[in-house]
Amino acid sequence: xxxxxxxxxxxxxxxxxxxxxxxxxxxxxxxxxxxxxxxxxxxxxxxxxxxxxxxxxxxxxxxxxxxxxxxxxxxxxxxxxxxxxxxxxxxxxxxxxxxxxxxxxxxxxxxxxxxxxxxxxxxxxxxxxxxxxxxxxxxxxxxxxxxxxxxxxxxxxxxxxxxxxxxxxxxxxxxxxxxxxxxxxxxxxxxxxxxxxxxxxxxxxxxxxxxxxxxxxxxxxxxxxxxxxxxxxxxxxxxxxxxxxxxxxxxxx
Amino acid sequence: xxxxxxxxxxxxxxxxxxxxxxxxxxxxxxxxxxxxxxxxxxxxxxxxxxxxxxxxxxxxxxxxxxxxxxxxxxxxxxxxxxxxxxxxxxxxxxxxxxxxxxxxxxxxxxxxxxxxxxxxxxxxxxxxxxxxxxxxxxxxxxxxxxxxxxxxxxxxxxxxxxxxxxxxxxxxxxxxxxxxxxxxxxxxxxxxxxxxxxxxxx
Numbered sequence: 001x002x003x004x005x006x007x008x009x010x011x012x013x014x015x016x017x018x019x020x021x022x023x024x025x026x027x028x029x030x031x032x033x034x035x036x037x038x039x040x041x042x043x044x045x046x047x048x049x050x051x052x053x054x055x056x057x058x059x060x061x062x063x064x065x066x067x068x069x070x071x072x073x074x075x076x077x078x079x080x081x082x083x084x085x086x087x088x089x090x091x092x093x094x095x096x097x098x099x100x101x102x103x104x105x106x107x108x109x110x111x112x113x114x115x116x117x118x119x120x121x122x123x124x125x126x127x128x129x130x131x132x133x134x135x136x137x138x139x140x141x142x143x144x145x146x147x148x149x150x151x152x153x154x155x156x157x158x159x160x161x162x163x164x165x166x167x168x169x170x171x172x173x174x175x176x177x178x179x180x181x182x183x184x185x186x187x188x189x190x191x192x193x194x195x196x197x198x199x200x201x202x203x204x205x206x207x208x209x210x211x212x213x214x215x216x217x218x219x220x221x222x223x224x225x226x227x228x229x230x231x232x233x234x235x236x237x238x239x240x241x242x243x244x245x246x247x248x249x250x251x252x253x
Numbered sequence: 254x255x256x257x258x259x260x261x262x263x264x265x266x267x268x269x270x271x272x273x274x275x276x277x278x279x280x281x282x283x284x285x286x287x288x289x290x291x292x293x294x295x296x297x298x299x300x301x302x303x304x305x306x307x308x309x310x311x312x313x314x315x316x317x318x319x320x321x322x323x324x325x326x327x328x329x330x331x332x333x334x335x336x337x338x339x340x341x342x343x344x345x346x347x348x349x350x351x352x353x354x355x356x357x358x359x360x361x362x363x364x365x366x367x368x369x370x371x372x373x374x375x376x377x378x379x380x381x382x383x384x385x386x387x388x389x390x391x392x393x394x395x396x397x398x399x400x401x402x403x404x405x406x407x408x409x410x411x412x413x414x415x416x417x418x419x420x421x422x423x424x425x426x427x428x429x430x431x432x433x434x435x436x437x438x439x440x441x442x443x444x445x446x447x448x449x450x451x452x453x454x455x
Contacts, residue, residue, distance in 0.1 A: 252392040
């Protein structure tokens with residue numbers, strides 16, 4: 001049986017892992033390669049590296065970190081942040097990453113998704129979407145540039161479009177939930193999940209064990225991502241999986 | 254020496270890293286003469302089946318790889334590298350494969366999300382000494398939308414259930430091994446499978 005995935009996310013700035021609270025107030029917490037190795041040993045199912053400054057400050061992505069990580073850990077990982085061309089995708093994938101995630105760049109140039117999917121396969125293309133509920137409550141808008149710009153585009157429609165263009169997986173971050181530790185945004189996740197058939201990774205809002213169980217028990221996601229919870233040692237991946245197993249959720253232990 | 258076949262597609266670095274980690278010497282090459290000097294070959298693969306096969310032909314690798322297998326020399330196909338060993342695939346049109354394994358590659362028919370992305374248990378299709386080196390319930394990492402059907406049951410060594418779909422996970426026939434999952438990304442059990450290929454095929 002396929003298992004639900006627990007994915008630590010490493011937000012990387014200048015080669016160090018950081019985690020923002022609602023995308024501001026960054027705190028440095030560690031070396032990405034060391035952390036990746038630690039999570040590998042804890043039994044994480046996958047990792048995500050997000051170069052959070054790449055889009056904003058036009059930094060090149062982290063080929064070097066990818067190479068080092070791929071030498072040490074033998075599990076899949078995704079790299080995102082500032083990837084704007086098929087050539088950049090190729091560099092990251094050849095360095096040892098399994099998937100690339102596109103966020104702002106895909107909004108500006110949706111052909112990137114289809115070009116990448118054609119060259120590397122749909123399964124390499126993760127569409128990362130930062131969404132926020134509209135004030136009138138009618139749905140969610142897509143935000144780009146690390147949540148700084150409201151595109152006015154409906155998130156669910158954009159995700160459907162993205163999957164048609166070749167996204168093999170959706171990494172859905174709720175900006176309303178992110179940093180609150182009040183749980184994943186179930187309504188947003190379910191709206192996306194009922195619109196597309198590719199796997200959905202829940203991101204934003206996880207604060208305790210019950211939140212992992214909730215997102216899976218409500219069948220709102222295939223994988224759950226968390227960052228600060230793990231980085232600050234509040235929970236280990238092992239603890240989360242033992243807990244989920246007790247709740248009869250299929251996990252790899 | 255294990256040769257990793259470079260035909261311009263796929264995550265070659267990860268396979269190389271995993272082999273180095275288990276202490277195996279390896280080289281990445283797209284040159285037939287260089288590859289023929291190796292004792293064993295690995296055929297990786299990421300991307301669309303048709304593109305992978307087209308690249309294999311363009312680079313003059315399809316014939317030599319088929320010959321290699323026909324001569325009974327050890328080869329491990331991974332993911333699309335596994336799929337190419339079958340007769341044909343229906344991914345984005347019908348494309349012929351190398352045809353060294355019976356069967357065809359079809360889109361997975363399931364209500365679950367496609368692609369299958371994640372860790373799934375590799376269950377025994379038959380008793381095989383390989384399983385002795387794995388944990389009692391090995392999990393392996395899959396990323397794929399297509400899988401083999403109408404294959405020869407005798408070739409099937411391990412499978413995984415994805416909803417109602419029985420995914421041919423690991424095929425073994427003599428010195429020919431083929432994994433739909435990524436052993437190089439499947440943690441310690443994955444490394445053990447690579448180790449088995451490195452040590453036990455001759």
